[in-house]
Amino acid sequence: MKLIVGNWKLNPKTLKEAQKLALALNKAKTKNKVVLCPPYLYLPLIKSKFELGSQDLFWQEQGAYTGQVSGSMLKQFKVKYAIIGHSEKREVGDTDQEINLKLKAAIANKIIPILCVGFGIESGEDDEEVMIRIQNQLELDLKDVDPSKVIVAYEPVWAIGSGKAASAEHAEKTAMFIRMKFHIKKVLYGGSTNPTNAKEFLSKQIDGLLVGGSSIKADDFYKMITL
Numbered sequence: 001m002k003l004i005v006g007n008w009k010l011n012p013k014t015l016k017e018a019q020k021l022a023l024a025l026n027k028a029k030t031k032n033k034v035v036l037c038p039p040y041l042y043l044p045l046i047k048s049k050f051e052l053g054s055q056d057l058f059w060q061e062q063g064a065y066t067g068q069v070s071g072s073m074l075k076q077f078k079v080k081y082a083i084i085g086h087s088e089k090r091e092v093g094d095t096d097q098e099i100n101l102k103l104k105a106a107i108a109n110k111i112i113p114i115l116c117v118g119f120g121i122e123s124g125e126d127d128e129e130v131m132i133r134i135q136n137q138l139e140l141d142l143k144d145v146d147p148s149k150v151i152v153a154y155e156p157v158w159a160i161g162s163g164k165a166a167s168a169e170h171a172e173k174t175a176m177f178i179r180m181k182f183h184i185k186k187v188l189y190g191g192s193t194n195p196t197n198a199k200e201f202l203s204k205q206i207d208g209l210l211v212g213g214s215s216i217k218a219d220d221f222y223k224m225i226t227l
């Protein structure tokens, strides 16, 4: 059984479309575990037989933090997972120290964090360079965090939304490195996955996929979760 997570990012534009997307996926019969991560506002309004995840969370529980959403708030809306440290959040300022605090807040609220690594990686870097960057990121992000409670998603930033996925061999090698070196139980791959290439990733020692663009196309995601 693989874990397939749909990161809807800032999509779709309307609640109606979001509900339609979730409804279409409800028909899927799958042996995989599927998680949908819509924007915060849609979370309580999505009817899905699958589990829900948020795309982020804040590390404080309450207080003067304008615009933030806490783990305990998310928990009240049946959120089981939280994507943390996505490249698109690191790009606008999330630091490894903040990501570390967010991981701790998720775990304290019994929300399973899906920690994204791969920011700063350039296409063409060899496996060794990639492993060094990943190792540096994980050492900071996982400081004083129980790794058995964290899922890691390897998303080389150049592969995100580019239509150019990493090779399944490279993704597998990186996943094995992360599992062994950091005692992580599950490592996902993300970056330009689609119904055509998903099968190859899922045939490898990769525990699942973190899907962006293809997760908001009902037909495509349906195919991917029922592989």
Ligand code: 13P
Binding pocket: 007, 086, 155, 159, 160, 161, 162, 163, 190, 191, 192, 193, 210, 211, 212, 213, 214
């Ligand atoms: P794409 O699947 O659109 O490349 O996005 C991957 C991603 O960022 C998932 O979190």
